Amino acid sequence: MHKKIALAGPDITQKEVDYVVDAVKNGWYETYDMHIRKLEKTFADYVGAKYAIATYCGTHALHLATIALNLGPGDEVIVTDQSYIATAQAVSYVGAECVFVDIDPDTLCIDTSLIEAAITDKTKAIMLVHFAGMAADMDEIMRIANKYHISVIEDACQLVGGKYKDKYVGTIGDIGAYSFQGSKIAVGGEGGMFVTNDEALYKRALHYGTFCRNDSISFLWSDDIGYNYRISNVTAALILAQIERIDELIEKKKRIYDWYHEFLGGGCEQVRLLNIPKDCESNYAYVVGYLEDSSEITRDELLNKLLELNIHARPGYPSMSAMPNYTRRFPMDNSERYWKKGLVLPTALNLTEEDIRFTSNMIRDLVERGKME
Ligand SMILES: *Cc1c(COP(=O)(O)O)cnc(C)c1O
Numbered sequence: 001m002h003k004k005i006a007l008a009g010p011d012i013t014q015k016e017v018d019y020v021v022d023a024v025k026n027g028w029y030e031t032y033d034m035h036i037r038k039l040e041k042t043f044a045d046y047v048g049a050k051y052a053i054a055t056y057c058g059t060h061a062l063h064l065a066t067i068a069l070n071l072g073p074g075d076e077v078i079v080t081d082q083s084y085i086a087t088a089q090a091v092s093y094v095g096a097e098c099v100f101v102d103i104d105p106d107t108l109c110i111d112t113s114l115i116e117a118a119i120t121d122k123t124k125a126i127m128l129v130h131f132a133g134m135a136a137d138m139d140e141i142m143r144i145a146n147k148y149h150i151s152v153i154e155d156a157c158q159l160v161g162g163k164y165k166d167k168y169v170g171t172i173g174d175i176g177a178y179s180f181q182g183s184k185i186a187v188g189g190e191g192g193m194f195v196t197n198d199e200a201l202y203k204r205a206l207h208y209g210t211f212c213r214n215d216s217i218s219f220l221w222s223d224d225i226g227y228n229y230r231i232s233n234v235t236a237a238l239i240l241a242q243i244e245r246i247d248e249l250i251e252k253k254k255r256i257y258d259w260y261h262e263f264l265g266g267g268c269e270q271v272r273l274l275n276i277p278k279d280c281e282s283n284y285a286y287v288v289g290y291l292e293d294s295s296e297i298t299r300d301e302l303l304n305k306l307l308e309l310n311i312h313a314r315p316g317y318p319s320m321s322a323m324p325n326y327t328r329r330f331p332m333d334n335s336e337r338y339w340k341k342g343l344v345l346p347t348a349l350n351l352t353e354e355d356i357r358f359t360s361n362m363i364r365d366l367v368e369r370g371k372m373e
Pocket residue numbers: 057058059060083084086087129155157158178179180181190191192
């Protein structure tokens with residue numbers, strides 16, 4: 001059996017080990033939150049945001065976003081139809097309704113030409129996703145948001161370190177959320193980050209993420225039902241080391257991305273890999289595409305055959321609007337197509353050029369001939 005060609009996985013060096021050991025040994029007493037504070041400052045400075053709150057996971061950062069914007073029952077939020085379900089559930093947690101909008105098939109991000117038709121007088125926010133290393137069309141989203149006076153949440157969980165034009169994603173709308181879960185480019189095992197430039201949103205998120213504690217009334221007083229969404233100092237130390245190495249991690253991801261585009265992108269007409277949109281500076285964390293109808297085998301047959309070779313590719317996300325608890329107001333043809341025909345190729349950071357060549361050759365054999373040579 002070939003070594004596991006993992007879908008995702010981190011690059012860990014002595015620096016990460018040293019930071020974690022330091023946190024375990026020294027992150028107590030007066031320095032109990034030293035690494036959390038350093039991570040928040042480092043991350044805010046890196047992306048160019050005024051405020052950052054490190055959270056236990058990216059989903060918590062998204063939930064704090066919907067809380068900070070005071071969304072609730074009776075409100076509608078425009079949500080892109082393709083994402084990990086956390087994006088939609090963060091809207092549902094506060095009782096607001098998700099109004100799903102289909103994706104642009106070339107970027108897998110929300111199709112901005114469909115947003116205005118989905119806006120009603122209940123619409124309070126747009127929740128977009130910077131999907132698989134591709135930035136959403138922020139100029140158009142901000143134009144629409146300003147026109148209708150609605151807020152913008154950027155789910156940048158997959159695009160840590162990526163830019164739209166000259167700005168880091170997550171800093172263009174009202175609030176940005178990032179994830180450091182184990183399959184993302186920079187990991188903490190679990191971990192997330194909430195960023196904003198708005199002081200009131202920051203204070204509200206901080207308040208609700210720490211049990212709504214209000215010590216000014218009485219020590220350990222809580223003035224509303226809140227949550228315990230803080231990150232642990234040990235996890236923060238690990239993420240801090242990863243963020244200090246983010247340029248190196250992006251470079252490694254870019255090599256993997258380039259190898260796939262070299263070995264599989266040209267010449268194999270059954271697989272169409274997606275390219276980074278022109279206004280986006282990617283983190284290259286993912287390589288995604290479609291299996292074309294000309295393939296000798298179906299997408300699911302391909303994934304199963306790859307798994308037999310210990311190659312862990314995965315399908316596109318299911319359309320969120322098709323899941324229980326959610327409904328559709330509009331057709332979701334492009335999202336359905338990516339769900340049924342989409343491919344996410346292994347881009348774990350421990351993969352070598354040989355691994356990518358092997359994976360590409362196996363995929364090519366399977367889709368061109370229906371078997372391995
Ligand atoms: C990973 C991910 C999340 C959730 O992040 P967690 O840290 O796992 O909670 C949300 N949205 C998107 C687009 C993601 O990829």
